[in-house]
Amino acid sequence: MKPNVFKRHLKDSWKSLRRNGWMSVAAVSAVTVTLLLVGIFMALLMNVSRISTQVENDVRVRVYVDRGTKKAEETKLEKQIKALPNVKTVKYRSAKTELDTIVGSYGSQWKMFSGDKNPLNNVFLVDTKDPKATIKVAKQAQKLKHVSEASYGGSTAKKLFKTVDTIQRWGIGFTILLLFVAVFLISNTIRITILSRADEIGVMRLVGATNSYIRWPFLLEGAWTGLLGSLIPMLVVDIGYGLVYANAGLTTAANGYSLFPTMPFLFWLDVALAAIGIIIGALGSVVSMRRFLKI
């Protein structure tokens, strides 16, 4: 297509959008409502997914060493643990350090267990490459010599993994469903605006317009509708997320978890909303007008 023809289509589509008045407002509103839902849900889902992954990564294997194990044997054990598949890091914590942590968290009365009275074991803290491998690593570590116990949080960790899986699976499913609803709602609204202009398309054909020439202004008008419809959702999501991040950010940070920082997260979310609006708007137009383009 010649550049001046494309420029003409662009100009005409914008003009037509303005002249269609309330019909355009209705179509833009439909896009706005849908994209608002999509935007809020995307921000929510991505953050839930992020925190779930952070929580999941926190799950680690604690390998308790038999009391009375010699230093050399401990070093050997550490090497053996490191050699297990899926093991990322191994950190040693002596029984004394373990007790100090308890004293720090629960109070000085625990100091009575200091020295020889310390009932705790020396521990290897094992992080795995894949959080899902935690259980397997724990089971393998349990079998090694001088290991008193290898724990991974047991059923709690299993439950956590299952919950995270469920959240992610349902989240993806729900997003797809929401996008499907968006396509349906937007293309239906655009279909109504095009139906009201069936005569116009008829006249275009009769003056010798090719199908692609007729399609372009409608496609662009759909894209404008999508783009305009994404502006309010962008604004609401940007402001809303900014507020949530400012307020909830501190709480989550204290727990060692964090939401996506506003930049560049909001930038990409805005780009995604605009892109979804434009693509769905343009596709909705093209699909809706197909039946009018029979020769």
Add this chain to the structure above:
Amino acid sequence: MIQMKNVMMKYDNGVVAMKDLNLEVDPGEFVYVIGPSGAGKSTFIKMLYHELTPSEGDIVINNYDFKTMKPSEVPYMRRLIGIVFQDFKLLPRLTVYENVAYAMQVIETPDKDIRPRVLEVLKLVGLEQKLRRFPSELSGGEQQRVSIARAIVNKPKVVIADEPTGNLDPETAEGIMSILERVHDNGTTIIMATHNQQMVDEHTHRVLEIAGGRLVRDEKEGSYDSEA
């Protein structure tokens, strides 16, 4: 220019709207198509601009053979034809100027050539003062003049007019007729379906009379009523 050979048109519901139609129209002719309502005039006109495809037979317009023409060629064939409707069929969201310019934009005419030609034809139909009006702001006669301007702006070889004066008072109708005569004088073939007896009798041209889906009269310099 236009050839119709053994054309038959049968609708999906089984009604035969046109049969055994054979005729030729030479370049530069002015042809009236007359007949009572339901005789098949509109079917005849619609077949000419390929809105309806004949069930049998063949139509050829200026080397475009409808039987062998590809769907993608239809828009290009239509560019040889200017169409004027009884109900004008103007685009309500475009101004007078834009409605006429649109027909030129569609065939990707360079912008610089559009404005002078549109102004020229709007002057020809006497609407050069109403360029920025929307169709809803014009009278019926004015709307029909815009419709004619749109039909002739690309200098088509044929202008097909389907009852162009059907909705107009006699004086306005006469104005429209004189514009069509002027277009004809410039060498354009005109095919005009009409009910307007006075018009046919006063501006004598070739008359095709259709009745019951058949061509029952083809008379050069004919009148509305059969002489026989």
